Structure formats: structure tokens, C-alpha cells
Amino acid sequence: MPIRASIRAGACGFEAVVHATCSDGLWVTLQLESNCPKVQEMAAALHDLNALDEVLRRPLVDTTPAQMAAQYGLHASCPIPVGILKVVEAAAGLALPARSKILVEKAT
Numbered sequence: 001m002p003i004r005a006s007i008r009a010g011a012c013g014f015e016a017v018v019h020a021t022c023s024d025g026l027w028v029t030l031q032l033e034s035n036c037p038k039v040q041e042m043a044a045a046l047h048d049l050n051a052l053d054e055v056l057r058r059p060l061v062d063t064t065p066a067q068m069a070a071q072y073g074l075h076a077s078c079p080i081p082v083g084i085l086k087v088v089e090a091a092a093g094l095a096l097p098a099r100s101k102i103l104v105e106k107a108t
Contacts, residue, residue, distance in 0.1 A: 003091040007083040009075075010104065014039065016080045020091035026051055028088045039080055042072040046084075051092030054085060 007016045014036035022028045028051050032043035046068055054063050061067075065081035074080065079102055090097040 001091060001093060001097075003087050003097055005083055005087045007080050009036065009078055009080055012036070012075070014080075016083065018084055018087045020087045022051065022091040022093070025092055028091045030084065030087070032084070034080070036074075036080075038072050038074050042068050042074070049088050051088050051094055055089045055092075055094055060085075 001022065003018075003020045005018045007018065009015065014034060016032060016034035016036065016039055019031040020028050028049050030046055030049065032039065032046060034040055034043065046064070049064055054065075060082075063081070063085060065084040069078060069081040083100070086095075086100055089095045
């Protein structure tokens with residue numbers, strides 16, 4: 001199932017769009033576009049992921065998106081790597097595509 005996600009990283013102003021397709025319920029092909037130079041570098045190296053390994057068999061810190069985020073110097077709290085995992089999960093049919101949201105604001 002083709003899946004698309006738009007991710008706004010936060011105060012940095014960077015955004016990403018993730019497109020994913022999966023025809024076998026296992027291997028997910030990704031396309032990642034972003035205005036963040038670090039995410040652009042990461043996107044050039046991130047193509048196909050095994051959904052079962054990434055989503056069900058590894059802790060978050062050991063997933064490919066998390067490891068690549070560290071390798072390419074993304075900010076530790078950047079939501080883009082987790083957004084990639086959400087897209088992989090939905091594209092492989094391991095979860096329904098649904099809106100995810102992180103809203104950080106000053107408390108009143």
C-alpha cells in the first residue's frame with residue numbers, strides 16, 4: 001500500500017515528506033524529501049527497509065532510521081526518524097495509516 005507522511009520537525013522550520021511502497025508485506029521502498037540538509041544526506045542513503053526487522057524486532061535506538069539519524073547528525077529530538085518508521089509500519093500493513101502528532105507548546 002502506498003503511504004505518504006508530512007513531518008514538521010519543529011522550531012528549526014525543517015520539514016520532510018516520506019513516500020513508501022510495499023508490495024510483499026516485508027520490504028518497504030522509501031523516498032524522502034526534506035529542506036533539511038542533514039535529512040537530505042540521509043535520504044540519499046536510505047532506500048529499502050525490512051519492515052519486520054525495523055518495527056518489530058529491534059529497539060528504537062537500533063533501527064536503521066535512528067542509526068542513520070545519529071550518523072548524519074540529526075538533532076536528538078528530531079521526529080523525522082520516528083516518522084519514517086511510522087510510514088514503514090503502515091506501508092507494510094503492520095499498522096493502519098493514522099495521524100500521529102507531537103504538539104509542543106508553552107504551558108499557560
